Amino acid sequence: MDSESFRLDGYRLIDWIAEYLEHPERYPVLAQVEPGQVERALPKEPPEEPEPLEAILQDVEKIIAPGLTHWNHPGFFAYFAITGSGPGILGELLSAAFNVNAMLWRTAPAATELEELVLGWLRQLLGLPPEFMGLINDTASVSSLCAIAAAREALGLRIREEGLAGRADLPRLRLYTSEQAHSSIEKAAIVLGLGQAGVKKIAVDEEFRLRSRDLEAAIKKDLKAGCKPFCVVATVGTTSTTSVDPVPEIADICRRYNLWLHVDAAYAGAAAILPEKRWALAGCKRADSIVVNPHKWLFVPIDCSAFYCRHPSILRQAFSLVPEYLRTSEEDRVRNFMDYGIQLGRRFRALKLWMVLRAFGAEGLRQRLRDHVALAERFQGWIEASPDFEPLAPVPFSVVCFRSRPQDLSACPETEAYLNLLNERMLEAVNGTGDVFLSHTKINEKFALRLAIGNLGTTEAHVRRAWELLQEHAMRLDAELRPATLKD
Amino acid sequence: MDSESFRLDGYRLIDWIAEYLEHPERYPVLAQVEPGQVERALPKEPPEEPEPLEAILQDVEKIIAPGLTHWNHPGFFAYFAITGSGPGILGELLSAAFNVNAMLWRTAPAATELEELVLGWLRQLLGLPPEFMGLINDTASVSSLCAIAAAREALGLRIREEGLAGRADLPRLRLYTSEQAHSSIEKAAIVLGLGQAGVKKIAVDEEFRLRSRDLEAAIKKDLKAGCKPFCVVATVGTTSTTSVDPVPEIADICRRYNLWLHVDAAYAGAAAILPEKRWALAGCKRADSIVVNPHKWLFVPIDCSAFYCRHPSILRQAFSLVPEYLRTSEEDRVRNFMDYGIQLGRRFRALKLWMVLRAFGAEGLRQRLRDHVALAERFQGWIEASPDFEPLAPVPFSVVCFRSRPQDLSACPETEAYLNLLNERMLEAVNGTGDVFLSHTKINEKFALRLAIGNLGTTEAHVRRAWELLQEHAMRLDAELRPATLKD
Numbered sequence: 001m002d003s004e005s006f007r008l009d010g011y012r013l014i015d016w017i018a019e020y021l022e023h024p025e026r027y028p029v030l031a032q033v034e035p036g037q038v039e040r041a042l043p044k045e046p047p048e049e050p051e052p053l054e055a056i057l058q059d060v061e062k063i064i065a066p067g068l069t070h071w072n073h074p075g076f077f078a079y080f081a082i083t084g085s086g087p088g089i090l091g092e093l094l095s096a097a098f099n100v101n102a103m104l105w106r107t108a109p110a111a112t113e114l115e116e117l118v119l120g121w122l123r124q125l126l127g128l129p130p131e132f133m134g135l136i137n138d139t140a141s142v143s144s145l146c147a148i149a150a151a152r153e154a155l156g157l158r159i160r161e162e163g164l165a166g167r168a169d170l171p172r173l174r175l176y177t178s179e180q181a182h183s184s185i186e187k188a189a190i191v192l193g194l195g196q197a198g199v200k201k202i203a204v205d206e207e208f209r210l211r212s213r214d215l216e217a218a219i220k221k222d223l224k225a226g227c228k229p230f231c232v233v234a235t236v237g238t239t240s241t242t243s244v245d246p247v248p249e250i251a252d253i254c255r256r257y258n259l260w261l262h263v264d265a266a267y268a269g270a271a272a273i274l275p276e277k278r279w280a281l282a283g284c285k286r287a288d289s290i291v292v293n294p295h296k297w298l299f300v301p302i303d304c305s306a307f308y309c310r311h312p313s314i315l316r317q318a319f320s321l322v323p324e325y326l327r328t329s330e331e332d333r334v335r336n337f338m339d340y341g342i343q344l345g346r347r348f349r350a351l352k353l354w355m356v357l358r359a360f361g362a363e364g365l366r367q368r369l370r371d372h373v374a375l376a377e378r379f380q381g382w383i384e385a386s387p388d389f390e391p392l393a394p395v396p397f398s399v400v401c402f403r404s405r406p407q408d409l410s411a412c413p414e415t416e417a418y419l420n421l422l423n424e425r426m427l428e429a430v431n432g433t434g435d436v437f438l439s440h441t442k443i444n445e446k447f448a449l450r451l452a453i454g455n456l457g458t459t460e461a462h463v464r465r466a467w468e469l470l471q472e473h474a475m476r477l478d479a480e481l482r483p484a485t486l487k488d
Numbered sequence: 489m490d491s492e493s494f495r496l497d498g499y500r501l502i503d504w505i506a507e508y509l510e511h512p513e514r515y516p517v518l519a520q521v522e523p524g525q526v527e528r529a530l531p532k533e534p535p536e537e538p539e540p541l542e543a544i545l546q547d548v549e550k551i552i553a554p555g556l557t558h559w560n561h562p563g564f565f566a567y568f569a570i571t572g573s574g575p576g577i578l579g580e581l582l583s584a585a586f587n588v589n590a591m592l593w594r595t596a597p598a599a600t601e602l603e604e605l606v607l608g609w610l611r612q613l614l615g616l617p618p619e620f621m622g623l624i625n626d627t628a629s630v631s632s633l634c635a636i637a638a639a640r641e642a643l644g645l646r647i648r649e650e651g652l653a654g655r656a657d658l659p660r661l662r663l664y665t666s667e668q669a670h671s672s673i674e675k676a677a678i679v680l681g682l683g684q685a686g687v688k689k690i691a692v693d694e695e696f697r698l699r700s701r702d703l704e705a706a707i708k709k710d711l712k713a714g715c716k717p718f719c720v721v722a723t724v725g726t727t728s729t730t731s732v733d734p735v736p737e738i739a740d741i742c743r744r745y746n747l748w749l750h751v752d753a754a755y756a757g758a759a760a761i762l763p764e765k766r767w768a769l770a771g772c773k774r775a776d777s778i779v780v781n782p783h784k785w786l787f788v789p790i791d792c793s794a795f796y797c798r799h800p801s802i803l804r805q806a807f808s809l810v811p812e813y814l815r816t817s818e819e820d821r822v823r824n825f826m827d828y829g830i831q832l833g834r835r836f837r838a839l840k841l842w843m844v845l846r847a848f849g850a851e852g853l854r855q856r857l858r859d860h861v862a863l864a865e866r867f868q869g870w871i872e873a874s875p876d877f878e879p880l881a882p883v884p885f886s887v888v889c890f891r892s893r894p895q896d897l898s899a900c901p902e903t904e905a906y907l908n909l910l911n912e913r914m915l916e917a918v919n920g921t922g923d924v925f926l927s928h929t930k931i932n933e934k935f936a937l938r939l940a941i942g943n944l945g946t947t948e949a950h951v952r953r954a955w956e957l958l959q960e961h962a963m964r965l966d967a968e969l970r971p972a973t974l975k976d
Contacts, residue, residue: 001574001847003510010502013578014495017585022491031597035822038601046609050849053575056842060582064839067598071588079595079813084587086489087541090501092584094548096789096840097505099572100559107567109519110555113526121534138626139833149679163683164652166660166715173653183811184832190807191637191830193681195651227654239813295833301584302833319678323671325567325727325929325938329916334523342679344672345627345783345790351552352584354544359489361538428817441813450813 009053016057017089020065021072024457027065028434029073038067069437074457077466078439080239080267080399081454084301087359091352092301102346104326105334112335115350118357122306125273125362126292129285132308133315135337136349140266143291143307144233145188146319146341148175150289150309151231151260152192153318160318164193174222176200177233178210180240182264185233207394208243208443210234216253223257231260234287236280237268240441240450241393241401244268247283255286263290266305268397270297274366277373280396297372297398297454298365300356304349315340372398372453379451379463388474392443398453401443404474410486418486420447422477429473436466497541504545505577508553509560512945515553516922517561526555557925562945565954566927568727568755568887569942572789575847579840580789590834592814593822600823603838609845610794613853614760614780617773620796621803623825624837628754631779631795632721633676634807634829636663638777638797639719639748640680641806648806652681662710664688665721666698668728670752673721695882696731696931698722704741711745719748722775724768725756728929728938729881729889732756735771743774751778754793756885758785762854765861768884785860785886785942786853788844792837803828860886860941867939867951876962880931886941889931892962898974906974908935910965917961924954 001009041063071082084092100108102115119134137143152159157170164170173194177185179201189199200222202215219229232254234245247263254261263269263284269292271277284290289309295302309315320339322331338344360368376398383389383400387407391400403423409415424440424447431437441448451466489497529551559570572580588596590603607622625631640647645658652658661682665673667689677687688710690703707717720742722733735751742749751757751772757780759765772778777797783790797803808827810819826832848856864886871877871888875895879888891911897903912928912935919925929936939954 003506006509006574006577007502007506009574009578010506010581011499013581014498014502017582018491018495018498020585021494030594033597035593035597035818036601038598039605042602042605044605044608046613046845047849048851050852051846053578053843053847056575056846064598064602065586067601068586068588069595069597070586071595072586079589082587082589084584086494086497087544089494089581089584089587090497090541093498093501093577093581094505096572096577096580097508098553098556098558098560099570099577099789100556101567101570101790105523106518107557107559109521109523109557110526110552113524113555114530114552117527117530117532120532125534139831141831141833145679145830159681159683160678161684163660163677163686164681165655165658165686167653168656170653172651172655182832183809183814187807187809187830189651190648190809191633191680193647193652195647196649198651198653239811301587302589302835305833319675321671321675321678323727325927326671330523342633342675343627343629344670345629345793347790355541357534358539358544359541361535363536364538439813 012053012057024070024072025074027070027073029070029075030431030434030437031067031069032434033067038063074455074459074462075436075465076455077451077453078437079452080296081452082296083299083454083456085299085356085456087355088300088352091355095348095351098348100348102348103338103344104328104336106328106330108348111348111350112337114354115337116335118350118354119306121357122294123308126269126281127272127278128308131310133312134306134308135340137305137307137341138303140264140291140293140305141184141187142342143305144184144262144264145191146307146315147262147289147291147309148188148192148231150311150315150318151262154260154314155230171226171228173198174200174227174229175231175233176202176215176218176229178202178204178235178245180204180208180238180243181233181235182239185264208238208241210245210250212246212249212253215250219253219257229257229259231262233262233264236263236265237397240443242268242397242399243393244280244396247287251283251286261287263287266291266293267296271369271397273362274369294353297369298356299360299456300353304353312340368456375453375458375460375463376400378460379467382467392446392448400451401441401448403446403448404470406478412485414483414485416446418483422481423447423449425477425481426470426473429477430469433469436469438466500541500545512558512560513562515558515561517558517563518919518922518925519555519557520922521555526551562943562947562950563924563954564943565939565941566925567940568784569940570784571787571942571944573787573844573944575843576788576840579843583836583839586836588836590836591826591832592816592824594816594818596836599836599838600825602842603825604823606838606842606845607794610782611796613850614757614769615766616796619798621800622794622796623828625793625795625829626791628752628779628781628793629672629675630830631793632672632750632752633679634795634803635750635777635779635797636676636680636719638799638803638806639750642748642802643718659714659716661686662688662715662717663719663721664690664703664706664717666690666692666723666733668692668696668726668731669721669723670727673752692731696726696729698733698738700734700737700741703738707741707745717745717747719750721750721752724751724753725885728931730756730885730887731881732768732884735775739771739774749775751775754779754781755784759857759885761850762857782841785857786844787848787944788841792841800828856944863941863946863948863951864888866948867955870955880934880936888939889929889936891934891936892958894966900973902971902973904934906971910969911935911937913965913969914958914961917965918957921957924957926954
C-alpha cells in the first residue's frame with residue numbers, strides 16, 4: 001500500500017467512522033441477526049487476488065456493521081456501558097501505525113516511559129500513593145491473575161521453581177473473595193492451579209458487600225484445617241450491583257494474617273477521580289495491588305487495564321524469565337515491562353490513555369462521570385417513585401438494578417417465580433426494539449435488570465426512552481402472562 | 489469530540505502517519521535516547537483542562553516518535569522483524585471505532601463470526617485440517633498458556649476443581665520442550681503451577697532441533713520416577729535460529745504416551761502458506777493445538793495470535809465460567825469466545841486480519857514471504873562467501889544467524905572469548921549507526937548476530953547496507969580489540 005493509497009483509504013475510513021459515530025442510532029443497539037448469518041454472507045475461502053479497500057468497506061457497511069451489537073449506541077445500557085472516545089480511537093490508530101512491541105525498554109523506550117508516566121497521572125487522579133508501580137495489561141482478567149500470581153510467589157514456597165503438584169510439603173492454598181466477585185477471580189485461581197476449591201467465597205451483607213467478620217472466620221477455619229490462606233481479593237464496584245467491599249476492614253484482616261490484598265476496581269475505581277466518590281477507594285492505599293480499567297469508564301477503547309502493584313520486585317520474581325535473545329546492556333537501569341507479566345508481546349497502549357487524558361483534561365473527565373452518575377440517580381428516582389417497579393440495590397455509581405413488580409400483584413408462593421418470568425420476558429422485549437440494550441443479573445434469586453450508564457452519547461432522552469419502553473412492556477406482558485392465581 | 493473535529497483530526501493524523509510510513513528512515517531505527525529522557529520531557533502531572541489534538545501531535549512528533557525504536561524502519565532486522573501493513577492499521581482503526589467487546593456472541597455477533605471465518609481462511613492457507621477450531625488471542629504467550637492449560641485439564645485429575653497444591657493423590661506433572669523453545673513456554677508452566685522443574689528441556693541436534701530419542705528417554709525416566717508426563721511443546725521456527733523440531737516423530741511419541749502435543753509455530757507457521765515451505769508444518773495435522781501469529785509474519789499489527797485447537801470442548805472445560813450476568817438465551821447455539829481462554833474482554837481483532845488477507849490476497853502474501861526468504865538467503869550467501877564471517881545456523885526461513893570470524897585469527901584457548909567480545913561490540917557499533925538494528929543470541933556459547941527479515945519496506949539495498957556496516961565495523965573493531973596473543 002503506497003503512501004497515497006494509504007492517505008486516500010485512510011480519509012475514506014475516517015469519513016465512514018465520523019458518520020458512524022455521529023449516527024450510531026441508525027443500527028439497532030443489540031444486533032438483530034441470527035447465529036450464522038454473518039458467516040454465511042461471506043466467502044468461505046480466502047481470496048487469491050488483492051481486493052481494494054473500497055470493496056472491503058462495502059462489506060463492512062453491508063454485513064459487518066449490521067451484524068454487530070453497537071456499544072457506541074447511546075441506548076447501550078448493558079454490562080458496563082463504555083465509550084471509545086475520538087481521541088482514544090485516534091490513539092489506537094497511531095499505536096497501530098507505530099506497531100512497536102514494548103516488551104523491552106530498548107524496543108520502544110517512549111512506549112515504556114509513557115506507560116510509566118501516564119500510569120503516574122492516573123494514579124494521582126485516583127488519589128493512590130506513589131509507592132504503586134503502574135503498568136498496562138489488556139484486561140482486568142489478566143491484571144487480577146498477575147496479582148494473584150504475585151501473591152502466590154510472595155509465599156516464598158519455591159512455587160515458581162518447584163510448582164504445586166506432587167509436593168508433600170505444600171498445604172492447600174486459599175484465596176478469599178466475596179460471592180459477588182467477578183468470575184475472572186475464580187478463573188485466575190483455576191489457571192494458577194489453586195482450583196475452584198481454593199477460592200473461598202465469602203457471604204455478603206444486605207448491600208452486597210463482603211462481610212469482613214465472615215472473612216476472618218473463614219481464614220481461622222482454614223488455618224485450623226491446615227490450609228494456607230494467602231490472598232484476599234476485594235471488589236470496588238461488583239459486576240452485579242456495583243457494591244463496594246469494606247476495604248479498610250479487609251486490609252486490617254490482611255495485615256493481621258499476612259495476606260496479599262488485591263482490589264478489583266476495574267469499573268468503579270475510575271469514580272475516585274471525583275472528590276465526592278473518592279470514598280470508593282478508601283483503604284486501597286494499603287492494598288498490595290489494584291486494577292482499574294480505563295477502557296471501562298474512562299473513555300479509552302478496549303483494551304486498557306491499569307494495574308498497580310506495591311511490590312514490583314515480587315511481581316518480577318513471579319514472571320521474569322530473560323532468555324539470551326532478550327538480554328540488553330541497559331537492563332539494570334530500565335524497566336523492561338515483559339518482566340512483570342504473562343505476555344511477552346506488548347502493544348503501545350499508553351498512547352491512547354495519554355491522548356484521552358490530555359484531550360479531556362481531568363476536569364473534563366470528572367464532568368462526564370458526574371453526568372453519568374446523575375443520569376443513573378435520575379433513573380433510580382423514577383424506579384423508586386413508580387408503584388410498579390422496585391429498586392434491587394443501592395446505586396453508588398452509574399448502574400441501576402431493578403425489576404418490575406406490578407402493584408396489584410398478590411403475594412403468594414408463586415409470586416417470585418412469576419416476577420422472574422415477567423422481568424426476563426420484559427428484558428427480551430425491550431432489547432428486541434433495537435432502541436435500548438440492558439442486561440441482567442440475579443440478586444437474591446430475583447431476576448434483576450441492570451441499566452448501566454457509561455456512553456458519552458447517552459442523554460436523559462435515551463434513559464427516558466428506556467424507562468418508557470420498560471413501563472410499556474411491563475404492562476403489556478403482565479397483562480399477557482399473569483396467571484389467574486396472582487390476580488387480585 | 490464532535491463529528492467534524494473527529495474528521496479533521498483524523499485526516500491530520502492519517503496525513504502524519506502516511507508521511508511517517510513513507511519515510512521511516514528519517515528516524516534512527518534503534519532509539520538513541522537515554523533512559524528517562526522521554527519521561528523527563530513530559531509533565532509529571534495530568535492536565536486539568538482539555539488540550540487540542542494538535543498540541544498532542546506536536547509532542548508525538550517532538551518527543552514520542554524520536555524516543556521510539558522504529559519497527560517500521562526497513563533497517564529493522566532484530567528479533568522477528570514485522571510489518572503492520574496499511575490495511576492492518578486501518579483495520580485496527582475500525583476495530584477501535586466499533587469498540588465492541590466480543591466476549592459473547594451476543595455482544596458482537598459479527599466479530600465472533602468473522603473470527604471463526606477468518607481463522608478458517610488462515611487454516612486453509614496453512615494447510616491445516618478443518619477439525620481445528622480457531623480463535624484469536626493477543627499473543628503466543630497466551631495461546632501457548634491456554635494450550636498447556638487444556639493439556640492439564642485433559643488429564644482428568646479434577647485440577648480445575650481441586651487445584652494442584654496439597655493433594656496427596658497428584659504426582660508431579662511434566663511438560664517437555666526443547667532447550668531452544670521460547671521462554672513463554674517456561675513462563676506458562678510457572679503460571680500454571682507446574683514450576684520450572686515441571687519443564688524438561690530436551691537437548692537439540694546439530695541443527696537445533698529437539699532430539700526425539702532424548703524426548704522419549706526423558707518420558708520413560710519420568711514415568712519410572714512416578715511423575716506424570718502430560719504435554720510436549722514442539723517448535724516450528726525457534727526464536728534463536730528458526731529451527732524446526734521433528735513434529736512427525738514427536739507426534740508419534742505423543743500418541744504412544746498419550747500426551748498433548750502443542751506446536752509453537754508463532755513465527756514460522758506463516759511460511760506454510762508457501763507450497764515450497766509447507767514442510768514446516770509437517771506432522772502438525774496431528775497436533776492437539778498450534779499457534780501461528782499473524783502479527784509476526786503476515787503483516788497484521790500486533791496483537792494477533794491465531795490459536796488452533798482440536799479439542800474445543802477440553803479448552804472450554806479448562807476455562808469456561810459463566811456467571812449469571814453473562815448468561816444468554818442463545819448460549820447453546822453459538823460460540824461464546826470468553827469460554828475458551830483467560831480474558832473476558834476480547835477486542836475485534838478478526839477485522840484487521842480479514843482486511844489484510846483481502847487487501848493482499850493469498851498470492852500477494854506468498855510473494856512477500858518469498859521476497860523475504862530470498863533476501864535472507866542472499867545475505868546468508870554473502871556470509872558464506874566471506875572469509876571473515878561464518879554462518880552459525882541453517883536458514884530455513886528469513887532469519888540469519890552468523891558471526892564475524894576474521895580469517896587470520898589464531899586458534900587458541902582465548903579465541904572464542906575474543907570472538908564473543910568482538911561480535912558483541914560489533915553489534916553495538918552497527919546498531920549505534922541508526923541505519924540498522926540487529927539482535928543477538930547465543931549458539932553453543934557463541935555470541936551470534938541475528939538478521940531477521942520481515943519488514944515490507946526492506947529491499948536488497950537495506951540488507952546490503954547492513955552487510956557493509958558489519959564488515960566495516962568488524963574490521964575496525966578487530967584492529968582495535970584483538971589481543972597480541974591472537975595475532976598471527
